[in-house]
Amino acid sequence: MADVNRGDRPLSPHISIYRLQLNSVTSILNRITGNALLVGAFLLVWWLIAAASGAAYFATVDAILTSVIGDLVMVGSLWALWYHTLGGVRHLIWDTGRALEVATADRLGWAIILGSVVMTVLTLLVIV
Amino acid sequence: MAFVTDRKRVEGLGSARTGTEHFWQMTVTSVALLILVPLFLLTFAPLLGEPHAVVVDRLSRPIPALIAAAMLVVTFHHFKLGVTTLIEDYVSGLTRKIAIIVMTILSYGLAAAGLVALAQIAL
Numbered sequence: 001m002a003d004v005n006r007g008d009r010p011l012s013p014h015i016s017i018y019r020l021q022l023n024s025v026t027s028i029l030n031r032i033t034g035n036a037l038l039v040g041a042f043l044l045v046w047w048l049i050a051a052a053s054g055a056a057y058f059a060t061v062d063a064i065l066t067s068v069i070g071d072l073v074m075v076g077s078l079w080a081l082w083y084h085t086l087g088g089v090r091h092l093i094w095d096t097g098r099a100l101e102v103a104t105a106d107r108l109g110w111a112i113i114l115g116s117v118v119m120t121v122l123t124l125l126v127i128v
Numbered sequence: 129m130a131f132v133t134d135r136k137r138v139e140g141l142g143s144a145r146t147g148t149e150h151f152w153q154m155t156v157t158s159v160a161l162l163i164l165v166p167l168f169l170l171t172f173a174p175l176l177g178e179p180h181a182v183v184v185d186r187l188s189r190p191i192p193a194l195i196a197a198a199m200l201v202v203t204f205h206h207f208k209l210g211v212t213t214l215i216e217d218y219v220s221g222l223t224r225k226i227a228i229i230v231m232t233i234l235s236y237g238l239a240a241a242g243l244v245a246l247a248q249i250a251l
Contacts, residue, residue: 034210041203044172045242048196051187052248055180066177074176078169085165088158095155127173 022109030087033080040077043070078123083116150209157206160198168199187249196246204239208232 018024043065050061064070090108093099099108171192175183186192208231215227 031210031214034207035214038207038211041207042238045200045238045245047176048187048242048245048249051180051183052245058180058183062177062180078173081165081169085162089162092155092158123169123173127169128176 022106026087026090026109026112030084030091033084033087037077037080037084039073040080043073043077075120075124079116079120082119082123083112086112086115086119150213154206154209157202157209160202161206164195164199164202167195171195184249187246193246193250197243200239200242200246204235208235211235 047058047061047065050058065074090099090112093108094105099105171186172195175186178186187196211231212228215224215231219227
């Protein structure tokens with residue numbers, strides 16, 4: 001084993017060669033939403049710090065967060081939060097060895113896409 | 129022809145004793161977040177855009193403060209684990225190490241900043 005050539009063996013096809021499928025797209029989106037949520041989390045921590053430091057500074061930060069761009073970022077983050085949450089539930093189900101058949105996995109894929117939109121709209125209508 | 133033993137080649141690449149730890153922490157924190165995220169949205173979504181006095185009054189109460197504190201600790205731990213995987217997948221060498229260190233400091237730094245702010249509001 002010690003003299004096996006490990007440097008330039010042919011590689012199996014990777015993501016760049018495959019056609020995008022529902023499974024890969026929803027998985028990539030799960031990663032993107034999870035990491036992009038840093039922006040919303042950062043803004044909320046900033047908002048908390050502003051609330052702690054007094055009414056004047058809070059007004060400044062609040063104006064930024066509730067501006068048109070702020071609203072866009074916050075609604076985007078809300079959708080990302082629901083998408084990542086539902087995507088996470090799918091992973092928790094998969095981790096138990098269930099729902100791994102292609103048809104079932106595809107149904108779960110559509111469920112998290114539609115579910116994230118529905119939950120975002122519901123949150124905006126009911127809570128905000 | 130490399131004069132390296134099998135053992136030497138795999139040394140330092142990670143052992144089976146700790147390989148599952150990251151996965152398990154992700155599982156535990158995601159289940160915790162499954163409980164926390166709805167509570168967080170119920171508490172904080174209506175607060176955004178409210179005047180300073182209302183926000184401070186609400187955050188001074190124990191239950192909203194508890195939800196906020198738990199959310200800060202669990203989210204940023206979960207984020208730190210996730211972003212580490214992201215970096216490990218796409219970045220290599222010294223840049224990888226620097227990126228992981230920077231994102232770890234940022235994650236726990238933001239969590240700590242949020243907790244300090246909560247304490248200041250409550251007191």
